[in-house]
Amino acid sequence: MGSKQSKDKRTKEQKQLTPEAVQVTHSNQGPRTRSRHLSLVLLGVVEVPPHVWELLELQRLNLSQNCLSTLPPALGQLEHIVVLNLSGNRLTCLPKEIGRLRNLKILFANMNALTAVPEELSLCGKLEVLSLSHNLLEELPVSLNDLAFLRKLNLGSNRIAHIPLCVFSMKCLDFLHVGSNRLENIAETIQYLQNLQILIVEYNNIHALPKTLCSVTALELLNVDHNCIQALPDDLYKLSRLRKIAMHPMDTGLHIIHNPLARPLPQMLDAGLDALFRYLKDKDGNIY
Template identity: 60%
Template structure:
Protein backbone atom coordinates (compact mmCIF):
# COMPACT_ATOMS: atom_id res chain seq x y z
CA UNK A 1 0.00 0.00 0.00
CA UNK A 2 1.60 3.21 -1.13
CA UNK A 3 1.22 6.56 0.51
CA UNK A 4 1.72 9.93 -1.08
CA UNK A 5 1.82 13.09 0.98
CA UNK A 6 2.64 16.39 -0.60
CA UNK A 7 2.81 19.79 0.99
CA UNK A 8 3.67 22.84 -1.05
CA UNK A 9 3.96 26.49 -0.14
CA UNK A 10 3.79 28.84 -3.08
CA UNK A 11 4.00 32.58 -3.49
CA UNK A 12 2.46 34.33 -6.45
CA UNK A 13 1.11 37.70 -7.47
CA UNK A 14 -2.27 38.54 -5.99
CA UNK A 15 -5.08 37.83 -8.43
CA UNK A 16 -8.77 38.60 -8.35
CA UNK A 17 -10.58 35.45 -7.31
CA UNK A 18 -9.96 31.91 -8.50
CA UNK A 19 -9.25 30.70 -11.99
CA UNK A 20 -10.70 27.43 -13.18
CA UNK A 21 -11.69 25.89 -16.45
CA UNK A 22 -15.12 24.68 -17.58
CA UNK A 23 -13.79 21.68 -19.48
CA UNK A 24 -16.67 20.18 -21.43
CA UNK A 25 -14.90 16.95 -22.22
CA UNK A 26 -17.78 14.63 -23.04
CA UNK A 27 -21.52 14.18 -22.73
CA UNK A 28 -21.21 13.14 -19.08
CA UNK A 29 -18.81 15.95 -18.26
CA UNK A 30 -18.86 17.57 -14.85
CA UNK A 31 -18.05 20.76 -16.76
CA UNK A 32 -16.13 22.26 -13.87
CA UNK A 33 -12.51 21.16 -14.04
CA UNK A 34 -10.94 20.17 -10.75
CA UNK A 35 -7.69 21.81 -11.76
CA UNK A 36 -7.81 25.12 -9.92
CA UNK A 37 -5.12 27.75 -9.79
CA UNK A 38 -4.29 31.16 -8.42
CA UNK A 39 -5.36 31.30 -4.82
CA UNK A 40 -4.23 34.50 -3.19
CA UNK A 41 -0.61 34.70 -2.13
CA UNK A 42 0.88 33.19 -0.08
CA UNK A 43 -0.83 29.80 -0.14
CA UNK A 44 -0.14 26.37 1.29
CA UNK A 45 -1.29 23.36 -0.70
CA UNK A 46 -1.64 19.88 0.78
CA UNK A 47 -2.54 16.67 -1.04
CA UNK A 48 -3.10 13.31 0.64
CA UNK A 49 -3.38 10.13 -1.39
CA UNK A 50 -3.44 6.70 0.22
CA UNK A 51 -4.93 3.79 -1.67
CA UNK A 52 -8.02 2.40 0.07
CA UNK A 53 -7.66 4.83 2.99
CA UNK A 54 -10.88 5.08 4.99
CA UNK A 55 -9.72 7.79 7.41
CA UNK A 56 -7.76 11.02 7.27
CA UNK A 57 -4.69 11.09 9.55
CA UNK A 58 -5.33 13.29 12.57
CA UNK A 59 -2.25 15.47 11.95
CA UNK A 60 -3.93 16.99 8.91
CA UNK A 61 -6.43 18.78 11.12
CA UNK A 62 -3.54 20.68 12.73
CA UNK A 63 -2.37 22.18 9.42
CA UNK A 64 -4.18 25.41 10.17
CA UNK A 65 -2.40 27.44 7.47
CA UNK A 66 -3.53 25.21 4.61
CA UNK A 67 -5.52 27.04 1.93
CA UNK A 68 -5.88 24.25 -0.64
CA UNK A 69 -6.60 20.76 0.68
CA UNK A 70 -6.87 17.84 -1.72
CA UNK A 71 -8.27 14.62 -0.25
CA UNK A 72 -9.73 13.38 -3.52
CA UNK A 73 -9.79 9.82 -4.86
CA UNK A 74 -9.23 7.99 -1.62
CA UNK A 75 -11.83 5.76 0.05
CA UNK A 76 -12.74 8.09 2.87
CA UNK A 77 -16.03 7.19 4.54
CA UNK A 78 -16.28 10.30 6.68
CA UNK A 79 -14.80 13.73 7.28
CA UNK A 80 -14.54 14.47 11.02
CA UNK A 81 -15.76 17.65 12.74
CA UNK A 82 -12.09 18.67 13.09
CA UNK A 83 -12.38 19.96 9.52
CA UNK A 84 -13.74 23.14 11.09
CA UNK A 85 -10.27 23.95 12.48
CA UNK A 86 -8.90 24.65 9.00
CA UNK A 87 -10.30 28.16 8.84
CA UNK A 88 -7.91 29.32 6.09
CA UNK A 89 -9.11 26.82 3.50
CA UNK A 90 -10.08 28.37 0.17
CA UNK A 91 -10.26 25.20 -1.96
CA UNK A 92 -11.41 21.84 -0.58
CA UNK A 93 -11.42 18.78 -2.84
CA UNK A 94 -13.23 15.70 -1.50
CA UNK A 95 -14.06 14.23 -4.90
CA UNK A 96 -14.15 10.48 -5.47
CA UNK A 97 -14.49 9.09 -1.97
CA UNK A 98 -17.18 7.14 -0.09
CA UNK A 99 -18.39 10.04 2.04
CA UNK A 100 -21.97 9.67 3.28
CA UNK A 101 -22.28 13.03 5.03
CA UNK A 102 -20.36 16.26 5.50
CA UNK A 103 -19.83 17.54 9.05
CA UNK A 104 -21.81 20.57 10.22
CA UNK A 105 -18.48 22.18 11.11
CA UNK A 106 -17.89 22.83 7.42
CA UNK A 107 -19.81 26.03 8.10
CA UNK A 108 -16.79 27.32 10.04
CA UNK A 109 -14.74 27.56 6.85
CA UNK A 110 -15.44 31.25 6.30
CA UNK A 111 -12.82 31.60 3.53
CA UNK A 112 -14.03 28.63 1.48
CA UNK A 113 -14.52 29.54 -2.18
CA UNK A 114 -14.45 26.16 -3.93
CA UNK A 115 -15.87 22.83 -2.74
CA UNK A 116 -15.70 19.61 -4.73
CA UNK A 117 -17.75 16.87 -3.05
CA UNK A 118 -18.73 15.09 -6.25
CA UNK A 119 -18.58 11.32 -6.74
CA UNK A 120 -19.44 10.35 -3.18
CA UNK A 121 -22.48 8.83 -1.44
CA UNK A 122 -24.10 12.00 -0.12
CA UNK A 123 -27.87 11.89 0.32
CA UNK A 124 -28.04 15.40 1.71
CA UNK A 125 -25.77 18.29 2.59
CA UNK A 126 -25.58 20.28 5.83
CA UNK A 127 -27.44 23.56 6.25
CA UNK A 128 -24.30 25.02 7.78
CA UNK A 129 -22.60 25.17 4.39
CA UNK A 130 -24.78 28.22 3.76
CA UNK A 131 -22.57 30.06 6.28
CA UNK A 132 -19.69 29.90 3.79
CA UNK A 133 -20.66 33.19 2.21
CA UNK A 134 -17.54 33.38 0.02
CA UNK A 135 -18.38 30.14 -1.78
CA UNK A 136 -18.13 30.58 -5.56
CA UNK A 137 -17.98 27.01 -6.90
CA UNK A 138 -19.95 24.04 -5.56
CA UNK A 139 -19.85 20.62 -7.21
CA UNK A 140 -22.12 17.94 -5.75
CA UNK A 141 -22.52 15.82 -8.87
CA UNK A 142 -22.66 12.02 -8.85
CA UNK A 143 -24.24 11.61 -5.43
CA UNK A 144 -27.70 10.61 -4.15
CA UNK A 145 -28.99 14.11 -3.42
CA UNK A 146 -32.68 14.91 -3.91
CA UNK A 147 -32.70 18.50 -2.64
CA UNK A 148 -30.85 21.36 -0.98
CA UNK A 149 -31.59 23.23 2.26
CA UNK A 150 -33.51 26.47 1.78
CA UNK A 151 -30.72 28.29 3.61
CA UNK A 152 -28.50 27.85 0.55
CA UNK A 153 -30.22 30.92 -0.84
CA UNK A 154 -27.69 32.78 1.36
CA UNK A 155 -24.88 31.68 -0.98
CA UNK A 156 -25.11 34.92 -2.91
CA UNK A 157 -21.56 34.72 -4.32
CA UNK A 158 -22.09 31.28 -5.84
CA UNK A 159 -21.37 31.36 -9.57
CA UNK A 160 -21.01 27.66 -10.48
CA UNK A 161 -23.34 24.92 -9.23
CA UNK A 162 -23.13 21.32 -10.41
CA UNK A 163 -25.93 19.01 -9.24
CA UNK A 164 -25.79 16.57 -12.15
CA UNK A 165 -26.22 12.81 -11.73
CA UNK A 166 -28.32 12.93 -8.59
CA UNK A 167 -31.94 12.09 -7.66
CA UNK A 168 -33.47 15.53 -8.07
CA UNK A 169 -37.12 15.64 -9.18
CA UNK A 170 -37.79 19.33 -8.56
CA UNK A 171 -35.17 22.05 -8.85
CA UNK A 172 -34.53 23.19 -5.25
CA UNK A 173 -36.25 26.51 -4.50
CA UNK A 174 -33.05 28.02 -3.13
CA UNK A 175 -31.39 27.72 -6.54
CA UNK A 176 -33.69 30.38 -7.99
CA UNK A 177 -32.36 32.85 -5.42
CA UNK A 178 -28.70 32.30 -6.37
CA UNK A 179 -28.80 35.29 -8.67
CA UNK A 180 -25.08 35.32 -9.48
CA UNK A 181 -25.11 31.85 -11.01
CA UNK A 182 -23.64 31.81 -14.49
CA UNK A 183 -23.26 28.01 -14.64
CA UNK A 184 -25.93 25.50 -13.59
CA UNK A 185 -25.68 21.78 -14.35
CA UNK A 186 -28.76 19.69 -13.57
CA UNK A 187 -28.19 16.94 -16.12
CA UNK A 188 -28.96 13.26 -15.45
CA UNK A 189 -31.56 13.72 -12.74
CA UNK A 190 -35.30 12.98 -12.66
CA UNK A 191 -36.57 16.50 -13.33
CA UNK A 192 -39.98 16.65 -15.02
CA UNK A 193 -40.65 20.39 -15.09
CA UNK A 194 -38.95 23.76 -14.62
CA UNK A 195 -40.47 26.45 -12.43
CA UNK A 196 -41.17 29.88 -13.89
CA UNK A 197 -38.81 31.13 -11.17
CA UNK A 198 -35.96 30.20 -13.49
CA UNK A 199 -36.39 33.74 -14.86
CA UNK A 200 -34.60 35.10 -11.78
CA UNK A 201 -31.25 33.59 -12.86
CA UNK A 202 -30.49 36.42 -15.24
CA UNK A 203 -26.71 35.85 -15.18
CA UNK A 204 -26.87 32.27 -16.46
CA UNK A 205 -24.58 31.61 -19.41
CA UNK A 206 -24.49 27.81 -19.27
CA UNK A 207 -27.61 25.82 -18.35
CA UNK A 208 -27.53 22.04 -18.70
CA UNK A 209 -30.71 19.98 -18.38
CA UNK A 210 -29.82 16.97 -20.52
CA UNK A 211 -31.04 13.48 -19.65
CA UNK A 212 -34.09 14.33 -17.56
CA UNK A 213 -37.84 13.87 -18.12
CA UNK A 214 -38.76 17.42 -19.09
CA UNK A 215 -41.74 17.74 -21.43
CA UNK A 216 -42.00 21.52 -21.67
CA UNK A 217 -39.53 24.39 -21.50
CA UNK A 218 -41.32 27.27 -19.75
CA UNK A 219 -41.71 30.57 -21.54
CA UNK A 220 -39.79 32.20 -18.68
CA UNK A 221 -36.59 30.46 -19.78
CA UNK A 222 -36.62 32.78 -22.79
CA UNK A 223 -35.84 35.72 -20.49
CA UNK A 224 -32.37 34.30 -19.79
CA UNK A 225 -30.83 36.33 -22.58
CA UNK A 226 -27.24 35.79 -21.38
CA UNK A 227 -27.42 32.08 -22.22
CA UNK A 228 -24.63 30.85 -24.48
CA UNK A 229 -25.32 27.15 -23.93
CA UNK A 230 -28.73 25.60 -23.29
CA UNK A 231 -28.60 21.82 -23.27
CA UNK A 232 -32.02 20.19 -23.11
CA UNK A 233 -31.08 17.08 -25.08
CA UNK A 234 -32.43 13.63 -24.16
CA UNK A 235 -35.65 14.83 -22.58
CA UNK A 236 -39.29 14.44 -23.65
CA UNK A 237 -39.70 17.78 -25.42
CA UNK A 238 -42.33 17.75 -28.16
CA UNK A 239 -42.56 21.51 -28.65
CA UNK A 240 -40.60 24.70 -27.95
CA UNK A 241 -41.65 28.07 -26.51
CA UNK A 242 -42.38 30.63 -29.22
CA UNK A 243 -40.18 33.22 -27.49
CA UNK A 244 -37.08 31.05 -27.75
CA UNK A 245 -35.80 33.34 -30.52
CA UNK A 246 -35.00 35.89 -27.77
CA UNK A 247 -31.95 33.82 -26.79
CA UNK A 248 -29.74 35.55 -29.34
CA UNK A 249 -26.45 34.64 -27.67
CA UNK A 250 -26.95 30.98 -28.54
CA UNK A 251 -24.64 30.65 -31.56
CA UNK A 252 -25.97 27.51 -33.23
CA UNK A 253 -27.96 24.30 -33.03
CA UNK A 254 -25.34 22.23 -31.23
CA UNK A 255 -24.76 18.54 -31.80
CA UNK A 256 -21.40 18.08 -30.12
CA UNK A 257 -21.77 18.02 -26.31
CA UNK A 258 -18.79 20.36 -25.87
CA UNK A 259 -20.22 23.06 -28.14
CA UNK A 260 -22.01 26.17 -27.00
CA UNK A 261 -25.43 26.63 -28.52
CA UNK A 262 -28.90 25.09 -28.32
CA UNK A 263 -28.97 21.33 -27.74
CA UNK A 264 -32.46 20.02 -28.56
CA UNK A 265 -32.11 17.59 -31.48
CA UNK A 266 -32.32 14.47 -29.31
CA UNK A 267 -35.96 14.97 -28.30
CA UNK A 268 -39.28 13.73 -29.76
CA UNK A 269 -39.92 17.12 -31.39
CA UNK A 270 -42.69 17.10 -33.95
CA UNK A 271 -42.45 18.63 -37.39
CA UNK A 272 -41.89 21.28 -38.50
CA UNK A 273 -39.71 21.98 -35.43
CA UNK A 274 -37.39 19.01 -35.87
CA UNK A 275 -36.95 19.67 -39.57
CA UNK A 276 -36.36 23.39 -38.98
CA UNK A 277 -33.84 22.72 -36.21
CA UNK A 278 -31.96 20.42 -38.55
CA UNK A 279 -31.60 23.38 -40.89
CA UNK A 280 -29.90 25.56 -38.31
CA UNK A 281 -30.67 27.99 -35.52
CA UNK A 282 -31.47 30.99 -37.73
CA UNK A 283 -34.13 29.06 -39.61
CA UNK A 284 -35.69 27.82 -36.37
CA UNK A 285 -35.64 31.25 -34.72
CA UNK A 286 -37.10 32.97 -37.79
CA UNK A 287 -39.96 30.49 -37.78
CA UNK A 288 -40.66 31.06 -34.08
CA UNK A 289 -40.44 34.82 -34.53
CA UNK A 290 -42.91 34.82 -37.43
CA UNK A 291 -45.22 32.50 -35.53
CA UNK A 292 -45.14 34.87 -32.56
CA UNK A 293 -46.00 37.87 -34.74
CA UNK A 294 -49.09 36.14 -36.12
CA UNK A 295 -50.51 35.40 -32.68
Protein backbone atom coordinates (compact mmCIF):
# COMPACT_ATOMS: atom_id res chain seq x y z
CA MET A 1 0.00 0.00 0.00
CA GLY A 2 2.83 2.37 0.97
CA SER A 3 4.67 1.56 -2.29
CA LYS A 4 1.58 2.47 -4.34
CA GLN A 5 1.20 5.81 -2.48
CA SER A 6 4.87 6.63 -3.09
CA LYS A 7 4.47 5.82 -6.77
CA ASP A 8 1.35 7.97 -7.01
CA LYS A 9 3.20 10.85 -5.31
CA ARG A 10 6.15 10.57 -7.73
CA THR A 11 3.75 10.50 -10.68
CA LYS A 12 1.99 13.61 -9.41
CA GLU A 13 5.31 15.44 -8.97
CA GLN A 14 6.47 14.43 -12.44
CA LYS A 15 3.28 15.87 -13.91
CA GLN A 16 3.96 19.11 -12.09
CA LEU A 17 7.34 19.32 -13.83
CA THR A 18 5.98 19.07 -17.35
CA PRO A 19 5.47 22.01 -19.75
CA GLU A 20 1.73 21.45 -19.46
CA ALA A 21 1.95 22.47 -15.80
CA VAL A 22 2.45 26.07 -16.83
CA GLN A 23 -0.54 28.14 -15.84
CA VAL A 24 -1.55 30.51 -18.61
CA THR A 25 -3.69 33.52 -17.86
CA HIS A 26 -5.00 36.29 -20.05
CA SER A 27 -5.45 39.89 -19.02
CA ASN A 28 -8.35 42.10 -20.07
CA GLN A 29 -6.06 43.67 -22.62
CA GLY A 30 -6.00 40.52 -24.71
CA PRO A 31 -3.52 37.81 -25.61
CA ARG A 32 -0.71 40.20 -26.47
CA THR A 33 -0.29 40.87 -22.74
CA ARG A 34 -0.58 37.17 -21.87
CA SER A 35 1.37 36.21 -18.74
CA ARG A 36 2.65 32.77 -17.83
CA HIS A 37 3.55 31.39 -14.45
CA LEU A 38 5.34 28.23 -13.38
CA SER A 39 5.68 27.10 -9.77
CA LEU A 40 7.89 24.18 -8.76
CA VAL A 41 7.81 24.87 -5.02
CA LEU A 42 8.68 22.19 -2.43
CA LEU A 43 9.25 19.38 -4.89
CA GLY A 44 12.73 18.37 -3.72
CA VAL A 45 14.14 19.36 -7.10
CA VAL A 46 17.95 19.07 -7.33
CA GLU A 47 18.11 20.16 -10.97
CA VAL A 48 15.65 22.24 -12.96
CA PRO A 49 14.12 20.12 -15.74
CA PRO A 50 15.69 21.20 -19.06
CA HIS A 51 12.34 21.96 -20.71
CA VAL A 52 11.77 24.84 -18.26
CA TRP A 53 14.47 26.86 -20.03
CA GLU A 54 12.52 26.44 -23.28
CA LEU A 55 9.43 28.18 -21.87
CA LEU A 56 10.54 31.48 -23.33
CA GLU A 57 7.30 33.32 -22.55
CA LEU A 58 7.49 32.73 -18.80
CA GLN A 59 7.00 35.86 -16.74
CA ARG A 60 6.95 34.34 -13.25
CA LEU A 61 9.07 31.40 -12.16
CA ASN A 62 9.04 30.04 -8.61
CA LEU A 63 11.77 27.53 -7.80
CA SER A 64 11.77 28.14 -4.05
CA GLN A 65 12.16 25.58 -1.26
CA ASN A 66 14.01 22.96 -3.26
CA CYS A 67 17.53 21.50 -3.26
CA LEU A 68 19.11 23.42 -6.14
CA SER A 69 22.86 24.00 -5.79
CA THR A 70 23.43 25.54 -9.23
CA LEU A 71 21.53 27.14 -12.08
CA PRO A 72 22.60 26.72 -15.71
CA PRO A 73 23.48 29.55 -18.12
CA ALA A 74 20.19 28.68 -19.86
CA LEU A 75 18.46 30.82 -17.22
CA GLY A 76 19.39 33.78 -19.41
CA GLN A 77 17.05 32.54 -22.13
CA LEU A 78 13.97 33.49 -20.10
CA GLU A 79 14.13 37.13 -21.16
CA HIS A 80 10.48 37.83 -20.32
CA ILE A 81 10.82 36.89 -16.65
CA VAL A 82 9.47 39.60 -14.33
CA VAL A 83 9.45 37.68 -11.02
CA LEU A 84 12.04 35.04 -10.14
CA ASN A 85 11.93 33.24 -6.79
CA LEU A 86 15.02 31.17 -5.93
CA SER A 87 14.70 31.33 -2.14
CA GLY A 88 15.28 28.38 0.15
CA ASN A 89 17.71 26.42 -1.98
CA ARG A 90 21.45 25.61 -1.73
CA LEU A 91 22.77 28.02 -4.32
CA THR A 92 26.35 29.19 -3.80
CA CYS A 93 26.32 31.51 -6.83
CA LEU A 94 24.09 32.88 -9.56
CA PRO A 95 25.01 32.50 -13.24
CA LYS A 96 26.31 35.64 -14.93
CA GLU A 97 23.64 35.07 -17.59
CA ILE A 98 21.10 36.43 -15.10
CA GLY A 99 22.10 39.79 -16.56
CA ARG A 100 20.12 38.91 -19.69
CA LEU A 101 16.85 39.09 -17.75
CA ARG A 102 16.25 42.71 -18.73
CA ASN A 103 12.57 42.61 -17.69
CA LEU A 104 13.24 41.26 -14.20
CA LYS A 105 11.60 43.39 -11.51
CA ILE A 106 11.58 41.09 -8.47
CA LEU A 107 14.32 38.66 -7.45
CA PHE A 108 14.19 36.53 -4.32
CA ALA A 109 17.47 34.71 -3.69
CA ASN A 110 17.27 34.67 0.09
CA MET A 111 17.99 31.61 2.26
CA ASN A 112 20.72 30.15 0.11
CA ALA A 113 24.50 29.90 0.50
CA LEU A 114 25.53 32.73 -1.82
CA THR A 115 29.04 34.03 -1.24
CA ALA A 116 28.93 36.57 -4.07
CA VAL A 117 26.56 38.28 -6.50
CA PRO A 118 27.51 38.49 -10.20
CA GLU A 119 28.36 41.94 -11.54
CA GLU A 120 26.02 41.21 -14.44
CA LEU A 121 23.01 41.56 -12.15
CA SER A 122 23.47 45.29 -12.69
CA LEU A 123 22.20 44.78 -16.24
CA CYS A 124 18.74 43.99 -14.87
CA GLY A 125 17.89 47.66 -15.08
CA LYS A 126 14.19 47.25 -14.22
CA LEU A 127 14.86 45.52 -10.91
CA GLU A 128 12.74 46.98 -8.09
CA VAL A 129 12.92 44.34 -5.34
CA LEU A 130 16.03 42.37 -4.43
CA SER A 131 16.13 39.97 -1.47
CA LEU A 132 19.51 38.45 -0.63
CA SER A 133 18.98 37.83 3.07
CA HIS A 134 20.22 34.73 4.90
CA ASN A 135 23.24 34.09 2.72
CA LEU A 136 27.02 34.29 3.21
CA LEU A 137 27.61 37.62 1.51
CA GLU A 138 30.35 40.00 2.63
CA GLU A 139 29.97 42.56 -0.14
CA LEU A 140 28.06 43.54 -3.28
CA PRO A 141 29.67 44.44 -6.59
CA VAL A 142 30.06 48.17 -7.21
CA SER A 143 28.31 47.69 -10.55
CA LEU A 144 24.97 47.36 -8.74
CA ASN A 145 24.90 51.14 -8.41
CA ASP A 146 23.33 50.97 -11.88
CA LEU A 147 20.12 49.57 -10.37
CA ALA A 148 18.51 52.99 -10.52
CA PHE A 149 14.94 51.77 -9.95
CA LEU A 150 15.61 49.46 -7.00
CA ARG A 151 13.16 50.27 -4.19
CA LYS A 152 13.58 47.41 -1.73
CA LEU A 153 16.84 45.74 -0.75
CA ASN A 154 17.13 43.04 1.90
CA LEU A 155 20.67 42.09 2.94
CA GLY A 156 19.76 40.85 6.42
CA SER A 157 21.57 37.91 8.02
CA ASN A 158 24.77 37.93 6.00
CA ARG A 159 28.42 38.69 6.87
CA ILE A 160 28.52 42.32 5.84
CA ALA A 161 30.86 44.60 7.81
CA HIS A 162 30.09 47.82 5.91
CA ILE A 163 26.98 48.83 3.98
CA PRO A 164 28.10 48.25 0.37
CA LEU A 165 29.09 51.44 -1.47
CA CYS A 166 26.73 50.70 -4.35
CA VAL A 167 23.75 50.99 -1.98
CA PHE A 168 24.26 54.74 -1.56
CA SER A 169 23.72 55.21 -5.31
CA MET A 170 20.31 53.54 -5.20
CA LYS A 171 18.40 56.78 -4.87
CA CYS A 172 14.94 55.16 -5.19
CA LEU A 173 15.40 52.88 -2.17
CA ASP A 174 12.54 53.13 0.30
CA PHE A 175 13.38 49.92 2.21
CA LEU A 176 16.83 48.78 3.36
CA HIS A 177 17.40 45.81 5.67
CA VAL A 178 20.96 45.19 6.85
CA GLY A 179 20.10 43.64 10.19
CA SER A 180 21.99 40.68 11.67
CA ASN A 181 25.28 41.44 10.01
CA ARG A 182 28.67 42.67 11.25
CA LEU A 183 28.19 46.41 10.94
CA GLU A 184 30.06 48.67 13.34
CA ASN A 185 28.87 51.92 11.81
CA ILE A 186 26.56 53.50 9.25
CA ALA A 187 28.39 55.60 6.69
CA GLU A 188 27.76 59.34 6.51
CA THR A 189 26.68 58.78 2.90
CA ILE A 190 23.37 57.39 4.19
CA GLN A 191 22.16 60.94 3.59
CA TYR A 192 21.97 60.23 -0.15
CA LEU A 193 19.05 57.84 0.39
CA GLN A 194 16.46 60.59 0.70
CA ASN A 195 13.53 58.32 -0.20
CA LEU A 196 14.30 55.79 2.51
CA GLN A 197 11.24 55.07 4.64
CA ILE A 198 12.36 51.91 6.42
CA LEU A 199 15.90 51.28 7.69
CA ILE A 200 16.61 48.11 9.69
CA VAL A 201 20.08 47.66 11.20
CA GLU A 202 19.17 45.60 14.27
CA TYR A 203 21.53 42.95 15.71
CA ASN A 204 24.81 44.53 14.67
CA ASN A 205 27.70 46.16 16.57
CA ILE A 206 26.90 49.77 15.74
CA HIS A 207 28.30 52.19 18.31
CA ALA A 208 26.86 55.46 17.01
CA LEU A 209 24.40 56.85 14.48
CA PRO A 210 25.76 59.40 12.01
CA LYS A 211 24.37 62.92 12.17
CA THR A 212 23.63 62.73 8.44
CA LEU A 213 21.01 60.06 9.14
CA CYS A 214 18.90 62.85 10.60
CA SER A 215 18.55 64.38 7.14
CA VAL A 216 16.74 61.29 5.83
CA THR A 217 13.43 62.79 6.86
CA ALA A 218 11.28 60.28 4.96
CA LEU A 219 12.12 57.63 7.59
CA GLU A 220 9.02 56.14 9.19
CA LEU A 221 10.69 53.09 10.72
CA LEU A 222 14.21 53.07 12.13
CA ASN A 223 15.24 49.83 13.82
CA VAL A 224 18.53 49.94 15.72
CA ASP A 225 17.58 47.33 18.33
CA HIS A 226 20.35 45.14 19.77
CA ASN A 227 23.40 47.26 19.03
CA CYS A 228 26.05 49.07 21.10
CA ILE A 229 24.67 52.61 20.89
CA GLN A 230 25.40 54.85 23.89
CA ALA A 231 24.44 58.27 22.53
CA LEU A 232 22.02 59.65 19.94
CA PRO A 233 22.64 62.50 17.49
CA ASP A 234 21.08 65.75 18.70
CA ASP A 235 19.32 66.22 15.37
CA LEU A 236 17.40 62.97 15.65
CA TYR A 237 14.27 64.99 16.44
CA LYS A 238 14.23 66.08 12.79
CA LEU A 239 13.00 62.60 11.88
CA SER A 240 9.46 63.75 12.53
CA ARG A 241 7.84 60.80 10.75
CA LEU A 242 9.01 58.51 13.52
CA ARG A 243 5.78 58.70 15.52
CA LYS A 244 6.56 56.59 18.58
CA ILE A 245 8.92 54.28 20.39
CA ALA A 246 8.10 51.00 18.68
CA MET A 247 8.12 47.64 20.42
CA HIS A 248 6.48 45.26 17.96
CA PRO A 249 8.77 44.32 15.02
CA MET A 250 6.20 45.42 12.44
CA ASP A 251 5.44 48.78 14.05
CA THR A 252 6.60 52.00 12.48
CA GLY A 253 8.56 54.35 14.69
CA LEU A 254 11.91 54.15 16.51
CA HIS A 255 13.10 50.70 17.62
CA ILE A 256 15.96 51.15 20.08
CA ILE A 257 15.76 48.49 22.80
CA HIS A 258 18.82 46.58 24.03
CA ASN A 259 21.37 49.36 23.59
CA PRO A 260 23.66 50.63 26.42
CA LEU A 261 22.28 54.18 26.24
CA ALA A 262 23.87 56.66 28.60
CA ARG A 263 21.73 58.54 31.12
CA PRO A 264 19.35 60.31 30.82
CA LEU A 265 18.35 58.72 27.49
CA PRO A 266 16.71 55.64 29.04
CA GLN A 267 14.54 57.87 31.19
CA MET A 268 13.59 59.99 28.18
CA LEU A 269 12.63 56.88 26.25
CA ASP A 270 10.47 55.69 29.12
CA ALA A 271 8.57 58.98 28.82
CA GLY A 272 7.98 58.44 25.09
CA LEU A 273 9.36 59.67 21.81
CA ASP A 274 8.03 63.22 22.24
CA ALA A 275 9.97 63.57 25.49
CA LEU A 276 13.12 62.21 23.85
CA PHE A 277 12.81 64.59 20.91
CA ARG A 278 12.21 67.56 23.25
CA TYR A 279 15.32 66.66 25.19
CA LEU A 280 17.45 66.37 22.04
CA LYS A 281 16.03 69.56 20.57
CA ASP A 282 16.83 71.53 23.73
CA LYS A 283 20.27 69.96 23.82
CA ASP A 284 20.78 71.08 20.23
CA GLY A 285 20.20 74.64 21.37
CA ASN A 286 16.84 75.06 19.61
CA ILE A 287 14.47 76.02 22.41
CA TYR A 288 10.89 75.96 21.22
